[in-house]
Amino acid sequence: MNTSELAWFKSSYSGGDGDDCVEIAPTPDTVHVRDSKNPQAPHLTLSPTAWADFLAYASRS
Template sequence: MSTDPHANQFGELAWFKSSYSGTSGGDCVEVAATPAAVHVRDSKRPQAASLTISAEQWSAFAAYARQA
């Protein structure tokens, strides 16, 4: 059993951030996807709580963001 607060039934989450984020350490979020949900966290505070939303909600958000 993992002590990582972001671990799930699939094991450790594979976090990534956009290639547009750069390396300057600005305001970035990281995302980890599982079959049922997408997890989002602050890249500067990885041990803090993360936001978990359903895959369907993430798809709707991403579609909306592409339109903007």
């Protein structure tokens, strides 16, 4: 899939002051992750399971 066809979005926790955010574009089989400051740079492609594991890890207090 061409990355220009993906629907990228930022977290609702992302402030409106700048572009220093991570964006994701989920599809049924993958979750694409990129740096909003450089959308043309390479991005990560994760399985939904790997993304869920990352979110669980990142949200731990």
